Amino acid sequence: MISKSEYEIPQYIPEIYSNTSQVFDSIIKALAEGVTNRRHPFHTPVISTINGDKPELRTVVLRDFNKDLMEILIHSDYRTGKVSQLKLNPNTSFLFYDSNSAVQVRARGISFVHYTDDTAFERWQISKPASRRCYLTTVDPGEEIPVPDSTLPADYKNITPSLTESESGYKNFCVIRTVINEIDWLYLHKSGNIRAAFKIKEGKLHHSSWLAP
Numbered sequence: 001m002i003s004k005s006e007y008e009i010p011q012y013i014p015e016i017y018s019n020t021s022q023v024f025d026s027i028i029k030a031l032a033e034g035v036t037n038r039r040h041p042f043h044t045p046v047i048s049t050i051n052g053d054k055p056e057l058r059t060v061v062l063r064d065f066n067k068d069l070m071e072i073l074i075h076s077d078y079r080t081g082k083v084s085q086l087k088l089n090p091n092t093s094f095l096f097y098d099s100n101s102a103v104q105v106r107a108r109g110i111s112f113v114h115y116t117d118d119t120a121f122e123r124w125q126i127s128k129p130a131s132r133r134c135y136l137t138t139v140d141p142g143e144e145i146p147v148p149d150s151t152l153p154a155d156y157k158n159i160t161p162s163l164t165e166s167e168s169g170y171k172n173f174c175v176i177r178t179v180i181n182e183i184d185w186l187y188l189h190k191s192g193n194i195r196a197a198f199k200i201k202e203g204k205l206h207h208s209s210w211l212a213p
């Protein structure tokens with residue numbers, strides 16, 4: 001093992017990644033941008049849940065990130081498999097990859113499902129009718145159907161519902177709030193990759209370290 005004194009940050013590593021606290025700051029910045037910038041690759045992470053003894057992955061939209069609490073919010077349909085899975089096992093992992101900056105972030109945490117509570121209501125209020133429309137589907141997501149169909153009521157197949165019409169989707173809407181407790185960061189470079197790990201306790205950075213990639 002190389003002792004810390006023998007180890008020097010390689011020349012090719014960008015200045016912003018020369019210490020773990022700068023790396024951590026860059027992760028926070030990218031997550032915040034992933035919320036506000038629809039074109040940022042962190043806008044659509046993959047979230048994993050555990051279904052019995054099998055992992056399940058799916059793409060979602062990053063709706064909010066609270067850096068003070070280290071919490072991620074996503075919206076979902078309460079009838080989906082991921083919600084049933086989280087009720088039985090709240091262990092979650094998010095995967096983000098930005099091919100422009102060659103950075104992968106894996107954020108592990110514990111998820112809480114908010115359904116017909118203050119958090120769900122607050123997020124529903126700021127959801128636009130176009131986003132609310134997917135909560136108007138008439139068959140539970142994942143159920144077998146005889147023909148390919150969105151299962152949206154005929155009236156909303158090609159048009160966005162009005163705000164009032166979209167209200168009935170609230171019964172299917174939920175918010176998944178994930179409290180991050182670990183982050184694994186990887187930066188790819190042709191001269192060699194670098195990797196760091198962060199442990200988070202109660203929303204605060206508790207421990208950081210470099211890892212062999």
Ligand SMILES: Cc1cc2nc3c(=O)[nH]c(=O)nc-3n(C[C@H](O)[C@H](O)[C@H](O)COP(=O)(O)O)c2cc1C
Nearest residue numbers: 044058059060061074075076077080081082083142
């Ligand atoms: C780009 C993209 C964004 C998506 N965003 C969401 C989302 O924010 N929330 C969600 O529940 N599903 C979203 N989905 C659909 C999920 O990937 C998934 O198909 C669905 O939620 C059912 O997953 P489950 O049965 O594993 O729960 C998105 C899919 C894509 C391709």
